[in-house]
Amino acid sequence: MSHWNAHFETGHLSIDAEHREFLRQLDALKEAIDAGAGREKVVELIVVLQRYVLGHFAREEAHMRRVGCPAHDANCAAHREFALKFDRWLELLTYGGTPVSLLLEVHRESLAWINHHILKVDCALRSCPTHGPDKSSPAP
Ligand SMILES: [Fe+2]
Numbered sequence: 080m081s082h083w084n085a086h087f088e089t090g091h092l093s094i095d096a097e098h099r100e101f102l103r104q105l106d107a108l109k110e111a112i113d114a115g116a117g118r119e120k121v122v123e124l125i126v127v128l129q130r131y132v133l134g135h136f137a138r139e140e141a142h143m144r145r146v147g148c149p150a151h152d153a154n155c156a157a158h159r160e161f162a163l164k165f166d167r168w169l170e171l172l173t174y175g176g177t178p179v180s181l182l183l184e185v186h187r188e189s190l191a192w193i194n195h196h197i198l199k200v201d202c203a204l205r206s207c208p209t210h211g212p213d214k215s216s217p218a219p
Pocket residue numbers: 139154158196200201
């Protein structure tokens with residue numbers, strides 16, 4: 080099981096909540112693999128995970144831009160790279176079958192990636208304000 084710990088906290092509540100959800104979905108995937116769930120169920124979990132991850136990346140990138148996070152560009156590049164890796168996994172699962180070794184690889188590498196990524200990139204948010212400039216207030 081993957082465990083959330085204080086080292087992962089960026090201090091930006093919506094981002095932290097999404098990272099927790101990412102980890103929760105990875106746990107659910109691992110449980111399904113370990114329980115020998117059928118191909119359809121496991122692939123469905125991976126498709127749902129991919130959709131969630133892509134939505135999270137877009138929301139996190141927009142948030143970093145809003146608050147002027149210095150890691151914004153590095154974050155976008157890392158997200159693109161992981162999204163490509165995920166595309167390749169889904170292609171393999173769709174056309175190459177679903178051997179348990181590949182399912183475990185998706186889980187293991189996703190978990191390793193998100194743990195490393197939060198600590199090395201997303202935690203740059205700690206030095207940023209939690210909200211961007213309020214565009215509704217009149218210019219001075
Ligand atoms: Fe990120």
